[in-house]
Amino acid sequence: MTSANGAGPRARIRIRVEGLVQGVGFRPFVHELADEHGVAGFVGNDSAGVFAEAEAAPQALARFVADLERRAPPLALVERVVTEARRPLGERGFRIVPSVDGADREALVPPDAATCAACVAEIFDPSARRYRYAFTNCTNCGPRFTIVTDVPYDRCNTTMAAFAMCRDCAAEYRDPGDRRFHAQPVCCPACGPVLRLLGRDGRAVRSDPVDTAARWLLRGRILAVKGLGGYHLAALADHEGAVADLRARKRRADKPFALMVPDLAAARALVHVDPAAQRLLTGARAPIVLLPRRSGARVAAAVAPGARHLGIMLPYTPLHHLLLRRLARPIVLTSGNVSDEPIVHRDDDAVARLSGIADGFLAHDRPIRVRADDSVVRVFRGRTLPVRRSRGYAPSPVTVRRRFPRPLLACGAELKNTFCLAKGDRAFLSPHIGDLEDYATLRSYIEGVAHYRRLFGVRPEVVAHDRHPEYLSTKYALEQADAEPVAVQHHHAHIASCLADNGACGPVIGVAFDGLGYGDDGVLWGGELLVADLAGYERAGHLEAVPMPGGAKAIREPWRMAAAYLDALYGDDPPDLDVVRRNRERWAAVTRMARTGTNAPLTTSAGRLFDAVAAVAGVRDSVTYEGQAAVELEQRVHLGEHGAYRAGLTEGPELVVSGKDLVRAAVEDLAAGAEVGRVAARFHNGLARAVVDAAEVLRSRTGLGTVALSGGVFQNVVLLERVVSGLEEAGFAVLVHSRVPPNDGGVSLGQAVVAAARDRGSAP
Structure with missing residues (x-):
């Protein structure tokens, strides 16, 4: 077929894009790219990723396909682009079509992303309609995994489904030239979630929530603050009495508290920040970074007694930015729980479980579907050394060199637990869950496995577990009657996780140093x-x-x-x-x-x-x-x-x-x-x-x-x-490790790749 303007023959292709391409502004990006290259057709989401059809002159199509990967949005991760020839239709214009559900769930769910610079500027711009709005987001930032209820990633499959977009937000959502084009959590003060301040008894306080919360903190009170993946407990970091009270109420005698600081300059006043640490602090994942403490760092003695390092993070939600700008001082921001319990993420639980710790609650009405603690990392030779892999990282998969022969569940260790669901060449590790000795944590674990199975369409045929017969993760594994159990020695799992982390298969000399694991003897x-x-060890x-x-x-x-x-x-x-x-x-x-x-x-x-x-x-x-x-x-x-x-x-x-x-x-x-x-x-x-x-x-x-x-x-x-x-x-x-922790938080990945290697070895 010849193009309408007589410029030569046209071609049409069907395109499949796989990877982290939902919830990251990929469809708007494709739309913009199509306009740039003069490409007609459509793009949409389905349960396998992004699909598209494109029609143009062959040279334009080739440039268009190359740019899909080369110029992908900042939060996207394109794993593969597959094309297939189609008959030209003479189509004009390019459009985003409704999402399609399907049986095969291959689409990746994006992790939560820290507020981008454009949104931060907007919430502090008095002329903007989202001025001081605590839920400002766009296609480049905001809640993702913690609000997703199902795939494909559309507003109806998130906890934002209950908030109908107003006319202005709907116009932004439909405008290809707007950075909120198809941003699923888009909202504003007229139509979105509402911030509220509650007293210890759970009753609303009639005042500006952020200003009053800041005044309470400055007076030495302790607040529960609702974040992306759960509630935090906050206290002024340089207030000796408040931090000491927080320790006593939380029953956390010595373990250092994490700090949130207003900006990078405030971080540098407390710790030494090298370029690698700066990239981590300011990146979209926004973890807690353990950094060398400066002599004379102005924090209460009880923040990190005797510690040479401090755990530092920057604000990663609009609410954090508003609160920290108002305070202009660091705060302790630690998981909202009593020690050893899971982080609280439901509003009714918050008042019931945290009223003995917090003097008030800075809360809102956007539900959290999945709890996720803050991630914790160290820096080793300029690379990330994960300590706790959670918010900002999960549920991004770890890709492996050799495909999993059958869908698989790895149940992880007893302490610092994560579980892992795997299929194809992807291993989906859960956020940090914690120590399964606690009943509430075990319940969270079981709920998490069910949610992951649904999101990623994994029906395990193999279940890997530790050899320790009394671990609750082992007992859970052996209860899965529809999956073949595979026992994996704890320290072999550690070494296998390091191999998988590095895209290696071995053999190697493995050094596994930890607390305890069940030995063969x-x-x-x-x-x-x-x-x-991966298959075995001596x-x-x-x-x-x-x-x-x-x-x-x-x-x-x-x-x-x-x-x-x-x-x-x-x-x-x-x-x-x-x-x-x-x-x-x-x-x-x-x-x-x-x-x-x-x-x-x-x-x-x-x-x-x-x-x-x-x-x-x-x-x-x-x-x-x-x-x-x-x-x-x-x-x-x-x-x-x-x-x-x-x-x-x-x-x-x-x-x-x-x-x-x-x-x-x-x-x-x-x-x-x-x-x-x-x-x-x-x-x-x-x-x-x-x-x-x-x-x-x-x-x-x-x-x-x-x-x-x-x-x-x-x-x-x-x-x-x-x-x-x-x-x-x-x-x-x-x-060494850089994608999963060397501690027991990485054991589930090791169990998964060991079970897969044995599965391949036993295949006829």
Whole structure:
């Protein structure tokens, strides 16, 4: 067919665009691109992604298709563009057509995105009709995953369905030249959600919600503030009394609070911000970033007692921008819950569960469909090191190198739980859920699995789980009668998650250092050297096993691990250390447990070795949150100290690294008057050297030259840097995490790829 203007023949193609292309302004972008290239046709959403038909001269079509990927909107992620020839129809103009539902759900649901610069400018522009409006958004920002009820991503499938657009918003929504063209959450003060301030009893307060909330905070009150994925608890960060009250009411004795600061300049007044951290802070995902604290940072002592780092985030919703602009000071902004419970996200729950903590509620009437805590990251060598992957990241999938043979559910670990649904080449990890020991968290987990299954159209035929029979995630997995169960060893899952994170399949030398995991031999593993690929592993070495006197009590009381190590080293004549003197009355009973094995299971855990050294060094005898002693030992490291303790390495069928040698060296250093910071540094350096030594032995045995590092201990960037540097100097390639956490939050991905590899291996 010849074009209407006689310029030559026309062609027509059917286009399928897959990836993160819904809820990110992709259809308006296609419409604008079609106008630019003189292309006729249409574009729409369906349950598989974006579909389009385009008609123009062949050269124009080629440029149009190339630009679909090359010039995609900032929040989009185009994975593939597939075209198919069609017969030209002589069509004129380009349009967006209604969305189509379908059986195959391949469309990706976008994560929530921080408020863009254009919307921030608008809410502070007195001449704009959205001036000081707390729900301003456009195609480039705003709520997404936390308001989605179904796919395709259209307003009717979000919690904004209850808010009918006014004439002005509808005009913006239909205008191809407007940045709100087909922005599903579009709204304004005339038609959208309404902000309200409530007293502790849940009754409305008649006043400007933001101004009054700011005055309450300035007076030292604690507020519950409704965010994108749930309620937060807020207090003025430099108000000693308010922060202390928040700790007491929330029952959070020591764990550092996160801070929200008004802008980047305010962040720089508190912490050191390098270019990588700046990109994270100001990006659309807007996580909490753990950064080195400046000397004299003006925050209350109770914000992060004794911590060398502060968790900082910038405002990521219009409400946050309004509140922080009014305050012009940092605030504590921590999850709205009592410690260990899930974050509150429903309004009725907020008043019921948080009225004992908050003095008031800054709330609104836009429902949150899915709870999502703030994400937490560190920076390692200019790259993201996730600690908690949640808001802003989930539910973006992790793509894998080899496709999953069958749809799969991986149930994750017991602590720091996430689950993972997988199909094709995509693994959909849930937001951070938490510790399944709590009933409310388990209920949230079960609800989350059901929601993910519906959104992504995954009906699992395989269910992967931890080998620990008492984990609630394991029990849940074994209840899924319509799926084949696959048990995955905990530390193999860690190494597999690191492989998948890096697009690798192995084999590698895997170093899995964490708190505890169920071992093959009845010992609680946690300091493991594996030779592993995705399908299987061989245990090639480990830290030497020591007893845990009191079992789980030894996790809460690190001095017990010190007692176990010191008793193994010195018997009835322990060294004259503060940890011994402080616990003299219980010392004999605890060491007797260790010697007899009564309620003292053996463990090879690196986390428990950190606990022992922390207690020996006088850092901490007991903890109020998981990993506290190890975190504080890292904080105490003298960064200029390069000395290293030496750990013995016993060669045999399995290498055994002597943690006792590291403890003995720390004791001798302390007896000689060494500073705690230097002891902490020499311990970190010594453990890193031991990892390198062990890797070199395993390389000589296996010929493998790549090492994968995983497990919660490798959130410690001091240890991580020393291990990576040592391995690289020894000629190894090193794999570390950047897309999923090294801690148990990444275990579900590891379980998924292990189960898939075994599934491929068992296929006829």
